[in-house]
Amino acid sequence: xxxxxxxxxxxxxxMSPEDEWDRDLLLxxxxxxxxxxxxxxxxxxxxxKAGTQIENIEDDFRNGLKLMLLLEVISGERLPKxxxxxxxxxKIANVNKALDFIxxxxxxxxxxxxxxxxxxxxxxxxxxxxxxxxxxxIQDISVExxxxxxxLLLWCQRKTxxxxxxNVQNFHISWKDGLALCALIHRHRPDxxxxxxxxxxxxxxxxxxxxxxAEKYLDIPKMLDAEDIVNTPKPDEKAxxxxxxxxxxxxxGAEQAETAANRICKVLxxxxxxxxxxxxxxxxxxxxxxxxxxxxxWLENRMAEQQxxxxxxxxxxxxxxxxxxxxxxxxxxxxxEINFNTLQxxxxxxxxxxxxxxxxxxxxxxxxxxxGLEQVEKGYEEWLLTEIRRLERLxxxxxxxxxxxxxHQSWTxxxxxxxxxxxxxxxxxxxxxxxxxxxxxxxxxxxxHQDRVEQIAAIAQELNELDYHDASxxxxxxxxxxxxxxxxxxxxxxxxxxxxxxxxxxETIDQLYLEFAKRAAPFNNWMDGAMEDLQDMFIVxxxxxxxxxxxxxxxxxxxxxxxxxxxxxTMGIQSEIVKIAQTYGIxxxxxxxxxxxxxxxxxxxxxxxxxxxxxxxxxLQEEVxxxxxxxxxxxxxxxxxxIIGPWIQTKMEEIGHVSVDIAGSLEEQMNNLxxxxxxxxxxxxxxxxxxxxxxxxxxxxxxxNKHTNYTMEHIRVGWEQLLTTIARTINEVENQILTRDAKGxxxxxxxxxxxxxxxxxxxxxxxxxxxxxxxxxISMGYDLGEVEFARIMTLVDxxxxxxxxxxxxxxxxxxxxxxxDTADQVMASFKILASDKAYITxxxxxxxxxxxxxxxxxxxxxxxxxxxxxxxxxxxxSFSSALYGESDL
Numbered sequence: 001x002x003x004x005x006x007x008x009x010x011x012x013x014x015m016s017p018e019d020e021w022d023r024d025l026l027l028x029x030x031x032x033x034x035x036x037x038x039x040x041x042x043x044x045x046x047x048x049k050a051g052t053q054i055e056n057i058e059d060d061f062r063n064g065l066k067l068m069l070l071l072e073v074i075s076g077e078r079l080p081k082x083x084x085x086x087x088x089x090x091k092i093a094n095v096n097k098a099l100d101f102i103x104x105x106x107x108x109x110x111x112x113x114x115x116x117x118x119x120x121x122x123x124x125x126x127x128x129x130x131x132x133x134x135x136x137x138i139q140d141i142s143v144e145x146x147x148x149x150x151x152l153l154l155w156c157q158r159k160t161x162x163x164x165x166x167n168v169q170n171f172h173i174s175w176k177d178g179l180a181l182c183a184l185i186h187r188h189r190p191d192x193x194x195x196x197x198x199x200x201x202x203x204x205x206x207x208x209x210x211x212x213x214a215e216k217y218l219d220i221p222k223m224l225d226a227e228d229i230v231n232t233p234k235p236d237e238k239a240x241x242x243x244x245x246x247x248x249x250x251x252x253g254a255e256q257a258e259t260a261a262n263r264i265c266k267v268l269x270x271x272x273x274x275x276x277x278x279x280x281x282x283x284x285x286x287x288x289x290x291x292x293x294x295x296x297x298w299l300e301n302r303m304a305e306q307q308x309x310x311x312x313x314x315x316x317x318x319x320x321x322x323x324x325x326x327x328x329x330x331x332x333x334x335x336x337e338i339n340f341n342t343l344q345x346x347x348x349x350x351x352x353x354x355x356x357x358x359x360x361x362x363x364x365x366x367x368x369x370x371x372g373l374e375q376v377e378k379g380y381e382e383w384l385l386t387e388i389r390r391l392e393r394l395x396x397x398x399x400x401x402x403x404x405x406x407x408h409q410s411w412t413x414x415x416x417x418x419x420x421x422x423x424x425x426x427x428x429x430x431x432x433x434x435x436x437x438x439x440x441x442x443x444x445x446x447x448x449h450q451d452r453v454e455q456i457a458a459i460a461q462e463l464n465e466l467d468y469h470d471a472s473x474x475x476x477x478x479x480x481x482x483x484x485x486x487x488x489x490x491x492x493x494x495x496x497x498x499x500x501x502x503x504x505x506x507e508t509i510d511q512l513y514l515e516f517a518k519r520a521a522p523f524n525n526w527m528d529g530a531m532e533d534l535q536d537m538f539i540v541x542x543x544x545x546x547x548x549x550x551x552x553x554x555x556x557x558x559x560x561x562x563x564x565x566x567x568x569x570t571m572g573i574q575s576e577i578v579k580i581a582q583t584y585g586i587x588x589x590x591x592x593x594x595x596x597x598x599x600x601x602x603x604x605x606x607x608x609x610x611x612x613x614x615x616x617x618x619x620l621q622e623e624v625x626x627x628x629x630x631x632x633x634x635x636x637x638x639x640x641x642x643i644i645g646p647w648i649q650t651k652m653e654e655i656g657h658v659s660v661d662i663a664g665s666l667e668e669q670m671n672n673l674x675x676x677x678x679x680x681x682x683x684x685x686x687x688x689x690x691x692x693x694x695x696x697x698x699x700x701x702x703x704x705n706k707h708t709n710y711t712m713e714h715i716r717v718g719w720e721q722l723l724t725t726i727a728r729t730i731n732e733v734e735n736q737i738l739t740r741d742a743k744g745x746x747x748x749x750x751x752x753x754x755x756x757x758x759x760x761x762x763x764x765x766x767x768x769x770x771x772x773x774x775x776x777x778i779s780m781g782y783d784l785g786e787v788e789f790a791r792i793m794t795l796v797d798x799x800x801x802x803x804x805x806x807x808x809x810x811x812x813x814x815x816x817x818x819x820x821d822t823a824d825q826v827m828a829s830f831k832i833l834a835s836d837k838a839y840i841t842x843x844x845x846x847x848x849x850x851x852x853x854x855x856x857x858x859x860x861x862x863x864x865x866x867x868x869x870x871x872x873x874x875x876x877x878s879f880s881s882a883l884y885g886e887s888d889l
Contacts, residue, residue, distance in 0.1 A: 031236035032122070034228055038239035039129045041223035042137075045246070046073045058125045062118050064094025071101055074136045091118045099128075107135050130238050137245045149241065155248060156180065159187045165200045171240040176229055178206025181247075185213055188251045192217055203230050220246045260829035261848045267826050268853045270350045271883055277343045278355055284336050285361040291329060292369045295321075299376040302383055306469030308391045315384045315698065322716060323691055333370055334724045337363055338731040341807075345735045348811065349742040351822065352884060354798070364799075381713070385703055392701070394468045396539055401459045405477055407532065408452055412484060415442075419491035434513070434593030436499045439492075441517045441595050446492060448525045453485050516573040517594035523566055524597055527605045530556070530563075534612035541703065543627040550620050557613060567606055574599045630702050637693045638707035644686055645710040648718040651680060655722075655729055656766070665747050666737045673730045680726055687719055735807055743814040753813055756780065757806050767803035823884040830876035839864035839873040 036057055044053040047066065050073050054060035061067045063086070068079045080097050083090040095114035103109060109131065116124035134148070141151045153171065160166045163183040168174045175181065177200055186195040192213050198206055207226035214220040223243045229235045305311045340363050343355050357363075419442075423435065460478035464471050533556070540546045592598070658672050694712040697705075705711075740750055760768055760776040768776065770793060777784055777792070784792075796808040833848045834840040840861075845854045860882075861874035 030228065030232045031239070032126070034224060034232070034236040034239040035126050035130075036122075037225065037228075038223040038236075038242050039126060039133070041221045042133060042242050042246070043070055043129065045221045046070060049073050057129065058120045058122045061095075061125060061128075062120055063091045064096075064098055064114075064117075067098045067117075068094060068101075071098055071132070074132070075101075075105075077101075088118060102128075102131065102135065105135055107131055133238075133242050133245070137249070138241065141245070141248055152241065152245060152248060156184065156244060159184055163187075163195065171237045171244065172235045175240050175244075176235060177203040178208075178210055178226070181210035181214075181244075182206055184244075184247050184251075185210060185218070188254050189217070214247070214250075218247070218250045220250055256832055257848055260832035263829040264826060264833070264857075265849060265853050267883060268856055270346075270352075272856060274343065274347060274350070274352060274355075277339065277346070278357075281336065281339050281343065281355070282358060282361060284332060284339070285357065285366060288329060288332050288336060288366060289361065289369055292373050296373055296376050299373070299380050302380075304387045304390075304467075308388065308395060311384065311388050311391055315381070315388065318381055318384060319695060319698075327720070330720045330723065331727075333366060334727045336366060338727060341731055341735060342738075345738055345807075349739065385698075388701070389703070390466055392539065394463060394466050396537055397459050397463050397466070398468060398470070398474070399537060401456065401463065401474060401478075403532075403535070404452060404456050404459070405481060407528070408449065408456060408481060411449060412488065415488055416484070416491060419488065419495050431593065432499070437514045437517065437594040439495055439499055441514075441521050443492060443496070444518070445521050445525065446488065448522065453481065456481055512573055512577045513592045513594050516570065516577065517592055517597070519566070519570045519573065520595055520597045520602060523563075523570055524602065524605065526563065527602075527609055530609050531605070531612060534609070534616045538623075540623060540627065541630075541701070543624065543631060546620065546623045546627050550624070553616055553620060560610075560613075564606075567602060570602060571599055626700075630697075630700050633693065633697050633700060633702060634705045635707055637690065637697055638705055638710075640686065640690045640693065641708045641710035641712075641715060644690060644715055645718065647683070648715070648722050651676065651722055652718075652725060655725055658729070666733055666740065666750065670730065670733050670737070673726065673733060677726045677730065680722060687715065690715060732807055736810060739807070739810055739814065745810075745814055750810075753810055754806070757809050767805055768809070769803060770797075773804045773809075823880050826883060827877055827880040830880060834876065837869075838866060838877065839869040840876045841870070841873055845874070 040054060040057045043057070047053050047070055050069055052066065052069070054066060065082055068082055072079055079101050082094045082097065092114045095117045099109060099112070099114060109128075112124055112128050112131070117128060138152060139148050141148060141155065146154050149171075153168070156168045160168055160180055160183040163179070163186075165177070166179050166183045168180050179198060179200060182193050182195060182198055186193045193209065198209070204226045207224070207229060211222045211224065211226065215222050220243075223246075224239060305314065340355070340357075347353065347355055357365075423431075457478060460474050463474050468474060538549060540549065655673070655676055658669060658676065664672075691712065736750070739745070740747075745753075756776055756779070757768065760772040760779075762769070762772055773793075773796070774784060774789055777789075792812065793804075796804045796812050830840060831837075833844055842858055845857050848854075849857065857876075857879065858874070861876060861879045864873035864875045866873075
């Protein structure tokens with residue numbers, strides 16, 4: 001008894017009743033009573049199918065007729081025709097026919113002869129019936145590779161394991177309290193017994209409950225007496241086994257249905273999970289495409305704003321888009337591809353067809369939409385910066401235009417009235433001559449202002465060309481100045497003509513006044529120009545440009561001593577006028593008839609020029625400081641970018657090395673990749689800091705950087721590619737682990753696959769060209785013709801990309817070893833639940849399957865259209881085929 005015995009391996013050599021019972025000295029009377037009742041009931045449960053029964057087991061089998069009939073009923077086979085006579089030899093012949101039939105079924109009877117049966121030997125008769133029970137009721141029981149008695153015991157133990165106070169260890173003591181029998185019934189038909197109300201201290205009640213329920217509802221006749229079992233120290237094992245075997249056969253159909261239901265639940269669970277993944281893919285794809293659809297028009301809108309503040313807000317919005325809004329979408333796109341690859345792997349491993357997303361939501365559609373987004377995005381930031389420069393230039397030109405217009409209009413103020421005066425009509429000859437000289441000085445002044453008018457017109461033209469938002473008012477003011485200038489020219493010419501007509505009346509001219517006027521006017525113009533230059537605004541973008549302005553300013557300051565000499569010379573003329581007047585007693589009116597400029601005007605303007613020079617110095621030095629700060633920002637950005645750029649490239653290369661490394665297991669590769677992923681995540685703070693420096697540069701209007709070849713856009717694109725690469729690589733390893741575990745591939749096999757793949761991956765880019773793939777297959781022993789190779793290529797490159805990935809290579813190498821459920825297996829399982837019908841009902845589904853799986857089937861099965869089905873019948877055959885057909889999701 002040291003292990004599980006297998007009756008099949010013992011060739012069914014059963015111990016004779018005498019040998020078995022002699023081992024226990026004599027057959028216990030209580031056991032004999034139990035066997036007699038049990039065996040009689042068992043025989044009658046079969047004989048009644050033939051319309052007969054026995055009353056006394058040792059008497060009713062003596063002529064062999066009912067014994068032969070019993071064997072025909074339980075075997076379903078015909079025995080030889082029995083002898084009709086009633087003589088002893090006739091009876092012996094019939095019993096021998098029965099015993100020969102038993103031996104033909106592989107049972108070796110020892111010490112059981114026909115004479116003992118004919119003579120009514122109780123022990124021999126019971127022994128013979130026991131061999132029949134063993135052969136036809138118990139021998140074929142098989143549970144978890146154990147059979148016969150051990151299989152029946154294991155089945156009882158499994159079915160009663162969850163029940164309190166039940167511990168089945170044998171076929172005698174374990175059944176005395178009746179709870180084990182009640183547990184067997186409750187396990188399969190909980191509607192027949194309320195197990196919670198049973199008590200261990202009521203064995204007779206428990207046994208009778210089991211006997212009555214089994215007889216009434218399970219068609220198992222009462223084969224035992226409760227009192228006999230309870231009052232016997234050790235109930236008869238054979239009687240208990242015989243009775244319990246009836247329960248096994250009664251519930252065998254339920255066992256088969258349970259197995260079928262489990263298979264269906266497993267298949268449905270796979271389908272439900274796959275459908276969930278499909279729905280998640282569709283949802284994520286829809287959301288991503290919708291975001292791209294809404295974002296592209298925003299990036300395509302290149303309508304420039306009229307105000308600098310509005311354009312700077314556009315730049316800030318774009319910066320938020322690149323730093324805040326787009327990165328999560330990059331992750332979503334990467335996750336979408338990962339989910340798609342994982343789903344396809346699961347479908348392939350579960351023998352399902354590949355997932356076909358709805359129209360417009362393929363991975364390639366997402367990639368094309370994303371490519372379109374990046375194409376539109378490309379150049380958008382450059383356009384924004386160009387527009388900001390344009391607006392900056394416009395604001396500068398507009399302010400310069402206003403300044404020059406104000407200076408010009410200040411100069412022209414009152415000039416038209418002066419030119420229109422008729423003062424020469426009532427003037428003396430000297431006054432007329434003075435007016436003539438004064439007019440000549442004005443013409444000189446007028447010619448000097450011609451350049452400013454042309455500058456004003458040129459600035460207005462440039463503002464129009466740059467599409468200045470307030471061009472209409474600029475044009476109006478410019479036109480007013482030009483019209484006024486033309487009118488001044490006309491009036492000047494008319495006045496000259498008038499003065500020339502009366503010039504002969506002029507006899508005296510104060511040469512000194514004239515000289516003063518002629519020298520003061522250009523010097524005054526020079527001072528006006530100097531003041532204008534000293535107050536002129538400027539835009540520079542480098543230290544070189546500002547140093548160029550400083551050099552020009554230093555050159556201007558170098559001319560001041562010479563200008564001061566001119567001022568002194570001009571002021572000397574006025575001194576000479578005063579001296580002559582004093583010498584000759586001329587009473588001066590205090591007004592130079594040839595100019596409105598007074599010596600005080602020259603002095604005041606000179607002081608103003610000297611005051612503006614240090615202010616200009618200060619302004620230029622402030623700009624130097626600003627440009628130096630900008631240069632520091634450039635160097636600071638470049639220092640980080642020159643580190644981050646190579647770091648990203650290095651990590652990309654290292655990830656590529658990890659993905660093709662075959663030194664360790666997939667789990668070790670996964671751990672390495674996870675560490676790389678964590679290092680990359682931890683490095684994000686450096687990218688953010690660089691973004692901050694980039695923002696400071698843009699806010700300072702820095703648009704170029706000679707210290708680095710890396711722009712923020714280069715870093716962003718490299719960073720996004722790095723995140724995508726590590727996520728895709730991790731997903732590839734996860735899919736390899738999933739494939740390895742599902743296909744039962746060893747690490748050594750996987751390493752061999754990787755070594756072969758790496759050897760023929762000529763370009764070292766993780767992919768094989770078709771020629772390399774063909775060479776790889778030939779090296780592994782494949783005999784390939786063109787047709788066969790073309791068929792294989794459709795398997796490993798279904799999208800016609802022209803390359804074979806490592807995942808596709810592994811799938812091909814392990815494709816033939818898959819052990820998955822098939823549509824036929826699922827169909828057979830449903831057929832069991834449907835009791836061999838071609839349809840199944842809603843009630844059957846809800847009874848045999850868990851609620852969730854049952855409702856899943858009900859909601860998806862089509863109505864059965866056969867004439868033999870009741871109303872509401874469902875077609876499980878088409879449903880089983882659809883589980884393995886093309887997905888409509």
